[in-house]
Amino acid sequence: MHEQPSWPAGYTGRAATHEDVPAIHRLVAECERALYGRVETDPDVIAAELARPGLDPARDTMLGYGPSGELAARAWVNRRSAVDVHPDHRGRGLGGALLDWTERCARHSGTPRLVQTVPGADQAANALIRSRGFAPKVTAWLLAIELAEEPQLPEPPAGITVRPFAPGDGVAVHHMVEDAFDEWQQRRKPYGEWVRLTIDRARFVPAMSPVAFAGDELVGAVLSLDDPAAGMGYVERVAVRRDHRDRGIARLLLRYAFRGFHQAGRRGCTLWTHSDTRALGLYERVGMSVRRSSTVYQKELSAL
Template sequence: MTTIDGLPAGLSTRPLTLADAEAVHAVIAAEEVVDLGESEMTVEDVVADWQRPSYDITASTIGVFDGDRLVAYADHSDADVAYTAVLPDHQGRGIGTALAHWLQDRARAAGSARIGTQVPEGSAADRLMADLGYAVRWTAWDLELPPEREVAARPLPDGFAIRNAEESDHEIVWTLLEDCFLEWSERERMSLEDFGARVWGRPGHQPWNLRLLAAPDGRVVGATHVFLAGEGAYVARIAVRPDHRGRGLAPAMLVDAFARAREHGAVRCYLSTDTRAGARGLYEKVGMEVASTWVNRAIAL
């Protein structure tokens, strides 16, 4: 058992294991229902993140228990990235503050200069972080395509085609998506192994979840990672190589991703973006609407 200063009496703590993924998801989902009206996170998201080869669950997580019931958790997921959630009926007891201090200590010991997380704007977590001195780094949005709406996209240029990725494409996809996301994201390049754990190694992965855009000469110039989350389809990653932008390729890739997802039972389609990427306008132009607003807050250590 691990001790955390500031927790209410009667609660216990311990590092988490992969077997705790469903309990962690239940805590996250309960918080999201209060903050967003529904839960967006899935247990597959938790497992995909925790199964990264570089990640040490025991060293990076802490669970807070009331008897055998998990009521809160914290996760130092990456250098300056943390995740935490507290069951709504246990909020206001100092648990969130205690976990914030634990995460700061964990990140500091790992050599990080700052630690932060992304939370729904105006939520209890957002208010707590503001009170604790966490400053906003950027704003993010979940955008949804209403069920009755289609993305109007231009036909692909002659010779271009969208297809499922094959195993031989994995390193090419990793390079393309990481190159594109690192144009604006301030982080280290994710290893191929960690990237794969979150994409083709994600529980339930199917071939249609990873789609490639191939140029006439066969080169991969775009990629989309889309998967089902309950009744929704979530586009986790979409990118086009810089030398092929401005040709209407991204809307065509969205049309393809949403169509494949609807074929597999999705009734709603959504994705996330933030102020660093500058892509909100593009998604709104194709008919997507803001469904929720988030803020990423961090504190220097």
């Protein structure tokens, strides 16, 4: 187990366990309410973070507790890193202590670089991470579309058929999506990790997750999540096989998903993309617009 962070006076810490998922989710939810006015992360994502391949919770996670025993902050590090500080505990040095801790952990493990995403609206967090020598790598955008009227479906490209995601599609969709993302992602997600982040989530909706075929071959997929409390849909993954791009398949699949959400009574749909994917123009052409941005920072490391 790595050393403790340099906690501010009155704060203590310990590693996280899977039993801490509900408490960590409540912390992250409070951070999101303060920044966005709504909760965007579900407990499945927190559980998936703790189950990342290669991440040892006893070594690679840290929970910070305040003077009264309340959960005040959390961090994890495994090539990427995340740091969250409860709004009631900001301005006391917790973020800096945990950011420095993630870097020390990464150096000890021989990680060549560390990556962290910071919301554009969080000016203090952006200033902090830049002060530690992190440099902007890519820009990520949250896009949204209003669904006041039922979206119209374009004509499918010649030879392309579309149907909803069905049981048994997981392995083929995983393989196709990871192939499509190989152009820019740092690593392929193994099937178990990918499943936890997509089709095994409680909010996954097969009916709004269309898949496209050319004959019997899977060539495209959109995987969607539902958020009934917010009255919104969310597109988690968009992928088209390389040899079938620029045919309108992604546009068709997105329209299928949007129509499904509209018919289910959702008033809009959102998704995230970033500059490495070069897909911003596609989403704008189907009627989406940028709502906010985040910056993905990277720092090159040398082992201790």
